[in-house]
Amino acid sequence: MDFGDPELAATLDAADAAELDALPFGVVAMDATFVVVAYNRAESALSGLSPERVVGRNFFSEVAPCTANAMVAGRFDAPGALDVEVPYVFALRMRPTPVTLRLMRSPGGERQYLAVQRR
Amino acid sequence: MSALAEATPAADEDLLEFLYLCPMAVLQLGPRGEIEMVNPAGMRLLMPLAAAAGFENLFDLLEPYAGPLRRQHADLVAERGTVCEDQRVEVGAVAGHALPLVMALTLVKISPARSMAVLADVSRSVWMERRAAEAENQVRAMIEGIREYALLGLDPTGFIQSWNASAQRLFGFDEAEVVGQPMSTLLSEDSGSGAVVEALDRGWSELEGRWRRKDGADFRAHGLLSPTAAQADDARGVTLVIKDLSGQDRLRDLATLAETDPLTGVANRRGLAARGRVALERARAAGQPVSVVQLDADHFKRVNDTYGHPAGDAVLRALAEACAGQVRDGDVVARLGGEEFGLLLPGADRATALGVAERVRLAVEASVVTHGGDSIRYTISLGVAELEPGEPIDAALQRADAALYRAKQGGRNRVAAAAERGGG
Numbered sequence: 001m002d003f004g005d006p007e008l009a010a011t012l013d014a015a016d017a018a019e020l021d022a023l024p025f026g027v028v029a030m031d032a033t034f035v036v037v038a039y040n041r042a043e044s045a046l047s048g049l050s051p052e053r054v055v056g057r058n059f060f061s062e063v064a065p066c067t068a069n070a071m072v073a074g075r076f077d078a079p080g081a082l083d084v085e086v087p088y089v090f091a092l093r094m095r096p097t098p099v100t101l102r103l104m105r106s107p108g109g110e111r112q113y114l115a116v117q118r119r
Numbered sequence: 120m121s122a123l124a125e126a127t128p129a130a131d132e133d134l135l136e137f138l139y140l141c142p143m144a145v146l147q148l149g150p151r152g153e154i155e156m157v158n159p160a161g162m163r164l165l166m167p168l169a170a171a172a173g174f175e176n177l178f179d180l181l182e183p184y185a186g187p188l189r190r191q192h193a194d195l196v197a198e199r200g201t202v203c204e205d206q207r208v209e210v211g212a213v214a215g216h217a218l219p220l221v222m223a224l225t226l227v228k229i230s231p232a233r234s235m236a237v238l239a240d241v242s243r244s245v246w247m248e249r250r251a252a253e254a255e256n257q258v259r260a261m262i263e264g265i266r267e268y269a270l271l272g273l274d275p276t277g278f279i280q281s282w283n284a285s286a287q288r289l290f291g292f293d294e295a296e297v298v299g300q301p302m303s304t305l306l307s308e309d310s311g312s313g314a315v316v317e318a319l320d321r322g323w324s325e326l327e328g329r330w331r332r333k334d335g336a337d338f339r340a341h342g343l344l345s346p347t348a349a350q351a352d353d354a355r356g357v358t359l360v361i362k363d364l365s366g367q368d369r370l371r372d373l374a375t376l377a378e379t380d381p382l383t384g385v386a387n388r389r390g391l392a393a394r395g396r397v398a399l400e401r402a403r404a405a406g407q408p409v410s411v412v413q414l415d416a417d418h419f420k421r422v423n424d425t426y427g428h429p430a431g432d433a434v435l436r437a438l439a440e441a442c443a444g445q446v447r448d449g450d451v452v453a454r455l456g457g458e459e460f461g462l463l464l465p466g467a468d469r470a471t472a473l474g475v476a477e478r479v480r481l482a483v484e485a486s487v488v489t490h491g492g493d494s495i496r497y498t499i500s501l502g503v504a505e506l507e508p509g510e511p512i513d514a515a516l517q518r519a520d521a522a523l524y525r526a527k528q529g530g531r532n533r534v535a536a537a538a539e540r541g542g543g
Contacts, residue, residue: 049137050128065140066159070215089166089174094138094147094156096174 003117009083009104012113026116034059034076034112043116052100059114070104072101072114074095083108131242134425144238150231152189164222164238167213177236183209185224195228202226202234206246209295221245259283267366272347273357277302277315280356289340289363291333304425305330307337318344318357330361332460338365339362346398382432382452383439391461395512398451410472411512412462412502413519414442416477417531419458426493431458433490434497441486461516469536476534484532500526504537 001011003025012020017038020027026043030036036059039051049063052079060068067073067088075084082105090097102115120157138145144161146154155177157165168180178189185208192202201227210220223235268290272281278301282294286369290297290305302311307329317324323449326342340363344355347356378390386394402409416438423431435458442452442460452519462479464472480501488495502522506515 047139049132049139053132053136061438063139065142066163069163089162089169091139091157091159091162093135094158096154096157098174115543 002117003100003102008115009081009106009113010101012104012115013106013109013111027083028054028059028116029111030114031111032081034061034073036063037111046090046097046116046118048093074105075103076112080103082112087092090116091107132396144236146177146236146238148177148226148234148236150233152176152192152234155233158228161238164240165222167215168210181208181224185209188226192226192228192234197228198231199228202228208238218242218244218246267363269361269363271359271361272316273302273344273359275312275315275319275355275357276483277312277357279304284360289332289361290330296333311342314342314344315357319346321356322346324361339368340364343504366379380439383436383454384462385439386444386451386453388453388455388461391455391463392512393464394451398449398463399506400513407466408468408505409515409516410464410467410469410505411465411519411524412472412476412479412501412503413455413516414460414462414476414499415523415527416458417498417500417527419497422495422497424479426490426495430488430490430493430495434488436493437486437488438483438497438499442479442484445475445482455516460474461519463512467505470502472503472505473534473536476503479536480532498532500531501534502526502537503534508540 001008001019001023001073002046005011012029020029021041023040023042026046027038027040028036028043029038036055036057039049039054044051044054054063057063060073066114071086072088075082075086082103084103086101086103088101090099096119100119101115102117103113104115105112131135138158141158142160144164145158146161147156154174157174158439159529165174165177165180169185174180178192179457180226185206188203195202203224205223205225208222208224210222210523219242220240221242223239223241226234227236265438269286270283271279271286276279278299279297282292282298287293289383292304300423302315303309305311306326309326309328311326314324314326323343323345326344328339329337330340330342331337338356340361343360344357344360347358378386378393380387380390399409415436419431419434422434435454438458438460439452439454442462446452446462446464449465450467453461453463455461462472464475467475480499483497483499486496488497492498500523502519502524504519504522515537529535
């Protein structure tokens, strides 16, 4: 499974926890209210936060409040399918880290995703 | 039973989270401003600036807005110390910010190799400060720009608390001369303390009367007092707005002057016309008659020739007084020119006017004007006309003048009635 795969959102919808952990890029899966439902191994390695700490929290208010802006959180405002790439800089472990974010929601999907790949 | 915190993964995560969630931007810099560490709040704040410069170096990022930050940092000779504290960084309009972005930067050199920086977004408070300053300037400009008003603040006991350019212009006092002084300093008669108590009690009060300038001159003004709003009760003061009415007085004085005969103090021809118009309208509306009398000192040239012009002037003043002494309130005495006077008698018909004229004639005949040791006797001749329906005052005065002429022809020192208009 590739970060640039056009069918990534559908693939993530079908993936179980082990499959998410096997991905080489970070994935945050959120429910309709942005509560984190899955935080894969790659994402955990990037941020330094364990899934146990993050799952069950609201991503934009309790995990990464600095992404609660028009560039990231704002993309999820419109209902329906979403698949967009956003160049961004994360402060992963306080190091400025240029990343590409891929924000996704399948048509009719219950989950929404924030995938992270270092640039 | 160790009191030392263990270096567990969970403790490390706590620290990471602490920095991830910190709402203030925190950075660690290398010896030349290289960004070594930055928390997400720092990324977020600096991201709009980073488009061109990248995230490599804080001094590069801030150079266009923070001035010689790099030199300030290098100039700090000591190996450690504060480079700047809450220094304003004016970035201006940036994407994603509704207000012009202003940051406050604190930069501390920890060692030659390492510095720590804290950046706070102070856009909102700076914007509010500027709005408040603008509003204050506008109000000040308004208060200082208005010429006939002064605005000042009093404490609850009537002592002057605040003073500004408008008050200074009106009263002539400097701020230092009056702040802390009782408001009676500004008043001619009243102490003003009653008005202050009343304003605090009732919500407003007024202060009419005479006010005093620094040079001692007094002037008429209207004061409006109201309690200062939005303050704690014990700190309540009173705002006093003073409207200078001396300008209006001067205008009215000028108008009066233009309608007054300077020698005798009675009305001049313009004054008779002005007051006559009003009296005529009122009398006609009430269905009352109006009469005029025209009168003239007999042989006045002889008075001048015999006793001199100053004596002649004294006679004219005495004549004006004699006329004024025989008319009622609402009647008008006017000097029409030279030794010629006119009376306007609203409410008087021809018979009444003849009576008034005769009384004036008798008063003058009985009077003696003393001037410079001389005792001067003189007489007057008078003509009387009652205004006919629709007749202007000037026309009636002409008929009275014609009657006056006949009185002169008839031997002077007498009263003659005018022929009715059209009657010949």
